[in-house]
Amino acid sequence: MINLEPTISQIEKLLEENTEASVTYAALECRLAIERICYERLRLAHDYISHDDLRKWQPSDIVKTLIQEVDAKAAETFTLSIAREHMPEGSPPLARENYEAMEWLPVGTQVGFAPNKLGKLWNALAKLALHIEIPTSKDATVTQYGDIQAIAPKVKLALAEIRRISEGTMMFTGMGExxxxxxxxxxxxxxxxxxxxxxxxxxxxxxxxxxxxxxxxxxxxxxxRTFEIVCRACEASRDIPKRMVEKLRTDQHIHFDCSRCSETIYVSWRPMQAQRTEPTLKRPK
Ligand SMILES: [Zn+2]
Ligand SMILES: [Zn+2]
Missing domain, CATH: 2.20.28 (Rubrerythrin, domain 2)
Incomplete structure (x- = not known):
């Protein structure tokens, strides 16, 4: 579990200072905390998902991918409990009443969040606090910080959400076959x-x-998933990981030595032309 307490008191202190600079720093702290909350869930899930399976990098998109591919409950609130009574392995399943009559010991509570809501806060904080306004004319002034009146309420919203999430006592990577x-x-x-x-x-x-x-x-x-490569010199074939080819940029190539005749084989992407119309043969008159 990540400890968000020091971050929370830091944000509170910066808000109390109430200067343009301190509120801007508070916004940055909020953004970093949101990233930590989301990335910690990813770290715990890494046994179940490859880094390359993440197509988008915003913290909320990462959590959405985890919900789709790793654990449908990755961002839900629930308490996990275990029964005090030991059930020997292979014992027949009990009826619902029997389970309900057992004594349960809480292990911990995961506090969930709405990835969309957290993602919106993360974006709003950047827009208000981490960039200054682009001047639209020569008369406009280039400010040093954003508008404190607009930043502070967003920081307070984010702080409330971070404080709520910090009350969780565990994170879970899910159940199921x-x-x-x-x-x-x-x-x-x-x-x-x-x-x-x-x-x-x-x-x-x-x-x-x-x-x-x-x-x-x-x-x-x-x-x-493989891509077959056949040596043109000796016709020996081999399978290379398809992802090696998929990752190639158009101006790149990969090469291998043929395992039989040791000739070097190059692989690269090439544009190919195709047309619906068959070429017409011009006959000499
Ligand atoms: Zn592997
Ligand atoms: Zn060969």
Whole structure:
């Protein structure tokens, strides 16, 4: 758990100072705190998602991706409790009344938040406090700070939200059936079954690995995504990770030595022309 208390008292102190500079710094502290709240959830989820699976980088988008792919309850409020009574493994499931009659010990409470609301605050703080207004004419003045009257209320809103979230005593990476596979690099990749979609691409969680896998729902398998390369000199073929090719920019190439004849093979993206009209052959008269 991240400790938000020092940040909260720092923001309070800056608000009390109530100068253009101090309120601007308070806005920056709020933004950093929002980032920490969201990124901490990502850090905890990293066993379940690759860095490369995050398509957008704003803190609220990261949390939204976690909700879609890792844990549907990643941003919800709930308390986790365990039963005092020990249930031996393999014991038959009990009826609801039996569970309700048990004594439960609370383990902790996760305090949730609305990613959209937090994202809007994060954007609003930047707009008001972290940039000054662009002069629209020669007569306009270039100010040193933003408008304190506009910044302070937003900072107070953000502070209230940060304080509320700071009251949580745990963060959880979710429950539910898990499926896993071992990548050729040796990393174990885990996913929640209920959040997997047929045909979904899963990038290996190892940040140094280029492998990716396609999920096949019918037999719950993960197929390695590859690109076949055939040596033109000796016709030996090999499969390279498809992501190596997908990551290539148009002005880049990758190269390998053929494992059989050791000739160097280059791979790069090329524009290709296609037309609906077949070329007409001009016959000499
Ligand atoms: Zn891997
Ligand atoms: Zn070869």
């Amino acid at each position: 898990e499926v896993s596979f071992e990548c050729s690099c040796g990393s174990k990749n885990k996913r929640r079954l209920e959040l997997l979609k047929d045909g979904q691409t899963i990038n290996c969680i190892n940040p140094d690995c280029d492998e990716s896998y396609g999920y096949v729902q019918t037999d719950m398998t993960f197929g390695r």
